[in-house]
Amino acid sequence: MGRRxxxxxxxxxxxxxxxxxxxxxxxxxxxxxxxxRSIKFSHGSLYMVFGQLAKAGLIVExxxxxxxxxxxxxxxxxxxxxxxxxxxxxxxxVADPGHEYPRFVAALSLIGALHPDEVVELLHERRRRLSxxxxxIRTLIDDTVAAGTHPLFLVEEDYRLxxxxxxxxxxxxxxxxxxxxxGRQWAAFHHDMEERQx
Amino acid sequence: MGRRxxxxxxxxxxxxxxxxxxxxxxxxxxxxxxxxRSIKFSHGSLYMVFGQLAKAGLIVExxxxxxxxxxxxxxxxxxxxxxxxxxxxxxxxVADPGHEYPRFVAALSLIGALHPDEVVELLHERRRRLSxxxxxIRTLIDDTVAAGTHPLFLVEEDYRLxxxxxxxxxxxxxxxxxxxxxGRQWAAFHHDMEERQx
DNA sequence: CAAAAAATAGTTGATTCTGACTAGTTGATC
DNA sequence: GATCAACTAGTCAGAATCAACTATTTTTTG
Numbered sequence: 001m002g003r004r005x006x007x008x009x010x011x012x013x014x015x016x017x018x019x020x021x022x023x024x025x026x027x028x029x030x031x032x033x034x035x036x037r038s039i040k041f042s043h044g045s046l047y048m049v050f051g052q053l054a055k056a057g058l059i060v061e062x063x064x065x066x067x068x069x070x071x072x073x074x075x076x077x078x079x080x081x082x083x084x085x086x087x088x089x090x091x092x093x094v095a096d097p098g099h100e101y102p103r104f105v106a107a108l109s110l111i112g113a114l115h116p117d118e119v120v121e122l123l124h125e126r127r128r129r130l131s132x133x134x135x136x137i138r139t140l141i142d143d144t145v146a147a148g149t150h151p152l153f154l155v156e157e158d159y160r161l162x163x164x165x166x167x168x169x170x171x172x173x174x175x176x177x178x179x180x181x182x183g184r185q186w187a188a189f190h191h192d193m194e195e196r197q198x
Numbered sequence: 199m200g201r202r203x204x205x206x207x208x209x210x211x212x213x214x215x216x217x218x219x220x221x222x223x224x225x226x227x228x229x230x231x232x233x234x235r236s237i238k239f240s241h242g243s244l245y246m247v248f249g250q251l252a253k254a255g256l257i258v259e260x261x262x263x264x265x266x267x268x269x270x271x272x273x274x275x276x277x278x279x280x281x282x283x284x285x286x287x288x289x290x291x292v293a294d295p296g297h298e299y300p301r302f303v304a305a306l307s308l309i310g311a312l313h314p315d316e317v318v319e320l321l322h323e324r325r326r327r328l329s330x331x332x333x334x335i336r337t338l339i340d341d342t343v344a345a346g347t348h349p350l351f352l353v354e355e356d357y358r359l360x361x362x363x364x365x366x367x368x369x370x371x372x373x374x375x376x377x378x379x380x381g382r383q384w385a386a387f388h389h390d391m392e393e394r395q396x
Numbered sequence: 397c398a399a400a401a402a403a404t405a406g407t408t409g410a411t412t413c414t415g416a417c418t419a420g421t422t423g424a425t426c
Numbered sequence: 427g428a429t430c431a432a433c434t435a436g437t438c439a440g441a442a443t444c445a446a447c448t449a450t451t452t453t454t455t456g
Contacts, residue, residue, distance in 0.1 A: 005412090006412080006413090007299070007301065007304040010304060010305075010308065011304070011308065014308045014311050017311065018391075018394075022435085023435080023436080024434065024435050024436075027435090028433095028434090035307065037307075038299070038303045038304055038306075038307035039299065039303075039304045039307065040299045042413080042414065042415080043415095043435095043436090044413080044414065044415070044416090044436090044437085044438090045412085045413060045414075047435095047436065047437080048412070048413075052412095067421095067434095072435080072436085073434095073435070073436095086311060087311075087312070090305060090308065090309075090311055090312050091312070091316075091320055093301050093302065093304065093305035094302070094305050094309070094312070094317060094320040094321065094324060095320040095321075095323040095324050095327070096323075096324070096327060097302065097324060097327055097328055097331065097362075097365060098301055100300055100301065101205070101236070101237065101238045102298055102361075103205065103291050103296055103298065104291065104292070104295065104357065105236045105237075105354045105357060105358060106205040106208060106209070106236055106237045106291065106354075107208075107288060107291035107292050108236075108353050108354035108357055109233065109235075109236035109237065109354040110208065110209065110212045110288065111288075111292070111350075111353065111354075112350070112351075113212050113215065113284060113285070113288055114285070114288050114289070114292070118289075119292060122289055122292040122293040123292065123293075125293040125294075126292060126293050126294070126295060129293070129294060129295055130295055133295065150380075150383070151380075152309075152310070152380050152383075152384060153310075155306050155309065155372065156303045156304075156306035156307040156309075158368070159302065159303060159306055159365075159368050160303060162364045162365070162367065162368040163300075163361060163364055163365070164295075165364065166360045166361055166363065166364030167295060167357075167360070167361070169360065170356070170357050170360040174353065182348075182349075182350050185348070185350075186350060193216075196216075203442085204442080204443090220405085221405080221406080222404065222405045222406075225405090226403090226404090240443085240444065240445080241405095241406090242406085242407085242408095242443085242444065242445070242446085243442085243443060243444070245405090245406065245407080246442075246443075250441095250442090270405080270406085271404090271405065271406095
């Protein structure tokens, strides 16, 4: 039952492979690196993930220190099992395009619930927002590379950009098909449905 | 909070907008329609979702019947609030390309943990699997359309196909860039990291 | 036609996740 | 130099999720 479910765990293993840290330090590090863009992350859940990984023997408590009256900081280090797990987990993620459930897929599968005219308008709005996203990411990449970072460290943004472009192309094609082929039948079908309600 | 989190709830609202049903009937219907391809769905969680929607006033118990010694079946119907929520939720999903966390994005953001030579091999494997997925979906679409279904009812598969193609194109480009530009520096960087472990 | 398999309908518990909260500390502002 | 905000470090309650289980009935198969 997938400890390989929570990708935050992968990030923890990866960072700890650099050097031991305590949860809060990792929390700051991830915040500074803007990792939340790529990995769902909340301060609170980090402590749970550390706990899980420790129970699974992938990390171990190294020392517990305390400064003044602040709460204790427990520093964790990666174990050999953890190093192995990190490698295998990464391999799986790269080689296997799992099966995911994007929100838009769900919406498309139920799209008949809306009237085609409205859908066309909503799709135009979608296109605008997709463009805005793309612009943001392009700026982010350009700025970061200009500041001297190797583009390899931004390859995930590159991937996101590729998906956004495909999404936009699809959206455009979908609009066209509603306008040219599907609109009329769809409107009729939708009208029938509403009738049946009353 | 966010009742708009679980997309299974959206499916329930959508199906109940056709006619009242009890959870088990909907479970069978969704299984028959292969909705699990688009919406994460497990039999057990359906009862919870019905409960949530009822508590939110979006659906109401209509009647409770029983056949023989089988457990009771509670039939639920959509309320006006539910109908409104269905519309608004759909609008949001279509117009707003939220922010999602694909597994591959997480892996890419930590890709430095692997050696470039291995990454290239893994990416080749990824490409093979992406091709296989695409072939499956094309067959699915062709067969279903040949059997007389309007392509609109498969538009979500079309979208998935578009994303898979973009993923594949990205993967190919990534392989090329490792081979041509990035491989050497990356290997050196990776070597340094391993040193620091020892 | 007896036994095994599948379908019917739903409940339960163990685990996960999220957001809010605690409680002391440093830094900034006026 | 008092006050207010932000940071440090972590805990905890309540909601959400998933898998496994109950217990009956229908269908299939040998």
